[in-house]
Amino acid sequence: MEFVKYPDRELLMMDLATRLAGELRNALRGNDRATFCVPGGNTPGPVYDTICGIDMDWSRISVVLNDERWVPESSPRSNTRLLKARLLRDYAARATLVPLYREGMTPEEAAPELSEDLAPHLPISVLLLGMGEDMHTASLIPGAEGLAEAMADRAPAVLPIRVAGEEEARVTLSLPVLCDAMSTHVIITGADKREALERAQKTAPDAAPIRPLLSNATVHWAE
Numbered sequence: 628m629e630f631v632k633y634p635d636r637e638l639l640m641m642d643l644a645t646r647l648a649g650e651l652r653n654a655l656r657g658n659d660r661a662t663f664c665v666p667g668g669n670t671p672g673p674v675y676d677t678i679c680g681i682d683m684d685w686s687r688i689s690v691v692l693n694d695e696r697w698v699p700e701s702s703p704r705s706n707t708r709l710l711k712a713r714l715l716r717d718y719a720a721r722a723t724l725v726p727l728y729r730e731g732m733t734p735e736e737a738a739p740e741l742s743e744d745l746a747p748h749l750p751i752s753v754l755l756l757g758m759g760e761d762m763h764t765a766s767l768i769p770g771a772e773g774l775a776e777a778m779a780d781r782a783p784a785v786l787p788i789r790v791a792g793e794e795e796a797r798v799t800l801s802l803p804v805l806c807d808a809m810s811t812h813v814i815i816t817g818a819d820k821r822e823a824l825e826r827a828q829k830t831a832p833d834a835a836p837i838r839p840l841l842s843n844a845t846v847h848w849a850e
């Protein structure tokens with residue numbers, strides 16, 4: 628694992644956006660298309676605000692979420708809503724979004740279709756992950772129903788996840804699909820997440836699902 632500490636969040640967001648754009652450009656040099664897999668949540672918005680204004684051949688880039696909460700785009704909890712508002716605009720409006728949500732279906736019904744639709748866009752060229760203070764990444768959440776299936780060696784690409792006490796269900800990209808990414812970055816901010824990162828490195832993967840992804844990752848952190 629490489630750990631990069633930034634003097635402040637603004638620099639982190641700008642430098643990371645530039646670095647991700649450079650990696651996407653490199654991926655496009657050797658291939659017809661590239662896949663950019665990104666998190667939802669509260670942290671990455673400013674990275675999206677910057678990268679969407681970087682000129683490259685976005686028409687050859689597929690964008691897919693790490694995970695989605697099973698809510699329509701009208702919900703503020705929708706990760707797709709975040710992408711449409713912050714990433715898929717300006718130059719990046721030309722990218723292709725690979726959806727992780729199906730109106731009128733349950734996550735269990737939709738997951739096989741979503742896996743099939745994602746297959747032509749794999750492997751992931753550039754993966755950006757977030758992390759919760761509970762050491763979850765994507766929707767690989769400790770204690771969740773469906774976690775073991777999503778972390779299994781031969782797991783399908785997309786699987787349903789249900790978390791006790793959470794209103795909505797989720798879908799997540801499985802651990803093998805995330806581990807296959809050509810390049811992996813993790814964005815975290817604040818003292819609590821830095822402490823969680825340290826804990827994750829000493830904790831078993833079922834309790835710290837981000838752990839197997841850390842060995843090949845660059846972690847970007849600012850207070």
Ligand SMILES: O=C1O[C@H](COP(=O)(O)O)[C@@H](O)[C@H](O)[C@H]1O
Nearest residue numbers: 666667668669670757758759765
């Ligand atoms: O629920 C989620 O949480 C993680 C971390 O989000 P943050 O708000 O703490 O930055 C995120 O990476 C994931 O995509 C999201 O669905």
